[in-house]
Amino acid sequence: MNLRVSPRTVQGQAVEKLRSAILAGMFKPGDRLIEADLCELLGVSRPSVREALRSLEAERLIAIIPNRGPQIPILSWQEAQEIYQVRSLLEGEAAALSALRSRPEDHKRMREALAKFGKATRQGEKVLQITSTGELYDVILNTCGNRIIEEILRGLLARINFLRERSMSLPGRAKFSLKEMTGLCDAIERGDADAARAAAIHHVEQACAAAREAYDRDARRD
Known part of the structure; x- marks a missing residue:
């Protein structure tokens, strides 16, 4: 680099x-x-x-x-797990609210972020994977209408990005992540709050499992 x-x-x-x-x-x-x-x-x-x-x-x-x-800060697995728990609750609610409040122009921005993520996945560009994921969630947070949820999640952004980098380091994880985020966007576009909440929670749970595997892998290397 x-x-x-x-x-x-x-x-x-x-x-x-x-x-x-x-x-x-x-x-x-x-x-x-x-x-x-x-x-x-x-x-x-x-x-x-x-x-x-x-x-x-x-x-x-x-x-x-x-x-x-x-x-560079050291993020313990205990802290990482707690962050995933908070994300599951807050991102699920943000996605549900976004499904009810977002407009077609917001959906276009989400699809653009997904397209960037897909391109980054094909080209193996880790930084673009992280930034495009952030762009997608920016739209969700900007349209959810809950400033407290937005404030808390943005305060965790650096640590969330560290964890995204860790989970994305697993071979094949990015392709599953693209599928999960596509399902999330589909639900938001349909205005289906329950499905959007479930999709957001599922995505966080899968990311958590991938990060756990990455933490275990790195511990074995040490």
Whole structure:
């Protein structure tokens, strides 16, 4: 992965490049991010790297540990399981509400996100898989009409993306995920709140099972 950036909009590009690298799994949980190494990788100054790291800390994609500096957070399986439980409840309700409130233009945006995910799956582009999934759920959250559900789930976004990267690392998982999200969109388009809730919950449960398998696989490697 080429991380070097052009001189213009240096800080914004540095944030974008590092974010993509983290979500692509270039850095693993627990890895320390050494400023000098990042300067060399990105081809930018130390102040630009520091600003980028502060932005990523605000997104909770990195943690700055006293006496150790920035590192990729370690997400335990216990915490991951709790996040999946919250997602199951809230995303199920958001999907049901979206089925009742969304409009044809919203459905078009969901289909566009699904198309991007399908392309990313065929090409093996992990970052695009994650960002396109996020675009799909953006539509659902924007149309559900419940600001508290939206606020809670957006607050979990960085950790959700970490888990998406983990579950998508299993061979074949992305194809099943595409089928699950297609069923979710179908239910929302039909205005079937019960089916949308069930589809959203099923998708989270399957993602949870895939993440559990990925955690077990990584534990065996250690």
